[in-house]
Amino acid sequence: MDAEWPQAGSVPVRRQGASAVELDENVAVYDDVGQLLILLNSSAGSVWKLCDGSTTVDEIVEALGEAFPDQAPVIGDDVYETLRKLADMGLVAEAPGAPGAPGAPA
Amino acid sequence: MPHAHDRAHCTPNLNALSYRFAVCCDDESMGAHVNSVLAGLRDHSAEGEGGADHSAEGEGARAPHRYSLTASPGRDGALDLARDGELVEPGLGPADAVGWLVWDVNRLAAEQSGQHLLFHAGGLEADGTGVLVPGASGSGKSTLTAGLARAGLGYLSDELVALELDGAVPGRLLPYPKAITLKPGSFAVLAEMGPDPLGEGRGGEWQVPVGDGTGRRVGEPCAPGFVIAPRYDGAAETALTSLSETEAFFTLALHAVNLLSHGASGSAALGRLAADCECYALTFSDLDEACALVLGLVDARVEPGSRRRGTG
Numbered sequence: 001m002d003a004e005w006p007q008a009g010s011v012p013v014r015r016q017g018a019s020a021v022e023l024d025e026n027v028a029v030y031d032d033v034g035q036l037l038i039l040l041n042s043s044a045g046s047v048w049k050l051c052d053g054s055t056t057v058d059e060i061v062e063a064l065g066e067a068f069p070d071q072a073p074v075i076g077d078d079v080y081e082t083l084r085k086l087a088d089m090g091l092v093a094e095a096p097g098a099p100g101a102p103g104a105p106a
Numbered sequence: 107m108p109h110a111h112d113r114a115h116c117t118p119n120l121n122a123l124s125y126r127f128a129v130c131c132d133d134e135s136m137g138a139h140v141n142s143v144l145a146g147l148r149d150h151s152a153e154g155e156g157g158a159d160h161s162a163e164g165e166g167a168r169a170p171h172r173y174s175l176t177a178s179p180g181r182d183g184a185l186d187l188a189r190d191g192e193l194v195e196p197g198l199g200p201a202d203a204v205g206w207l208v209w210d211v212n213r214l215a216a217e218q219s220g221q222h223l224l225f226h227a228g229g230l231e232a233d234g235t236g237v238l239v240p241g242a243s244g245s246g247k248s249t250l251t252a253g254l255a256r257a258g259l260g261y262l263s264d265e266l267v268a269l270e271l272d273g274a275v276p277g278r279l280l281p282y283p284k285a286i287t288l289k290p291g292s293f294a295v296l297a298e299m300g301p302d303p304l305g306e307g308r309g310g311e312w313q314v315p316v317g318d319g320t321g322r323r324v325g326e327p328c329a330p331g332f333v334i335a336p337r338y339d340g341a342a343e344t345a346l347t348s349l350s351e352t353e354a355f356f357t358l359a360l361h362a363v364n365l366l367s368h369g370a371s372g373s374a375a376l377g378r379l380a381a382d383c384e385c386y387a388l389t390f391s392d393l394d395e396a397c398a399l400v401l402g403l404v405d406a407r408v409e410p411g412s413r414r415r416g417t418g
Contacts, residue, residue: 019370021377023351028359030373035366037359037373039352 011098013053122215128169146283205308222268229262231325233408236279240361246338260325354385
């Protein structure tokens with residue numbers, strides 16, 4: 001994936017085959033390719049849940065800013081960092097057909 | 107070459123979860139001992155229609171796998187363990203031979219019961235409620251399980267507990283009531299369960315029979331109600347600590363033998379277990395205190411006194 005990913009207009013989507021179990025405020029993600037269980041803390045879990053293939057990164061930041069107003073100043077950076085980590089683990093990618101997806105018109 | 111079962115003392119058909127087998131010995135007293143050690147695994151499915159088949163022809167006759175314990179040629183008093191005609195281990199002392207047999211059955215029970223989610227765990231049943239005791243070797247899992255069986259809970263297993271799965275929905279815990287394998291560190295606190303009449307076998311262990319006439323009843327399939335993750339620490343105070351859902355989930359995942367083969371449905375079932383059961387870590391140095399803590403939890407949920415119902 002592009003090193004600059006994600007951008008404000010990127011549309012992240014959870015990879016098919018990665019499934020989540022909600023636990024307390026955390027999320028355990030089972031990755032059937034790497035055959036790993038990955039624990040996401042509550043903030044990473046919140047980002048994960050919004051990677052639905054139709055919500056842009058800007059919209060994720062906005063939604064989480066509204067949900068956690070006291071943390072709004074740092075949420076933007078957290079969301080970008082979390083998405084980069086999830087992408088590095090192969091758990092999210094740009095949604096097919098989204099502007100930043102491979103093969104999408106420039 | 108004559109087969110052991112041509113002149114053999116055979117067990118009835120035995121079920122280790124989905125692994126079905128029988129054992130034949132050429133020595134009568136060894137046959138009786140093996141029969142006693144594996145009594146908890148007897149297949150009772152045929153007993154409703156004409157009773158159990160203990161005839162010479164019927165014993166072990168329908169089991170798809172057959173072990174033999176026969177005199178080792180040229181080695182006085184030693185035994186060869188074979189499975190389906192293939193040598194598993196030659197030249198064993200009697201106690202070692204039983205230890206090897208139990209080990210091999212454990213291995214194949216896990217291998218052939220993959221439709222269930224399997225835990226490296228002890229398991230007990232109290233009035234239809236299951237207690238899952240996941241733990242690594244040396245955690246005190248078998249000791250705690252044996253102590254709770256001694257206190258009247260139904261014994262499911264000290265090694266491998268199967269959770270039925272219907273998709274991602276956890277069903278019942280299923281019994282695999284093998285003999286309880288006790289290590290030397292537990293002998294003093296569970297002295298009445300020994301000594302093993304054959305002496306200390308593979309790894310210095312006792313194989314402790316369960317079922318009718320032993321004072322340790324076999325539990326029924328049951329809905330999981332508790333997860334108790336033990337850790338023996340001789341220097342620690344005995345204490346129960348509640349586990350969060352996340353802690354319980356990863357504790358269960360760590361001891362799930364075949365989680366990866368069940369993938370998403372397996373992890374979802376773990377999540378349901380972690381959410382629906384009361385989950386605790388139990389650090390213990392004193393077995394009686396540890397059992398009292400667990401029994402207190404169980405008694406708070408099941409009808410008082412009912413957990414000892416049916417003590418054998």
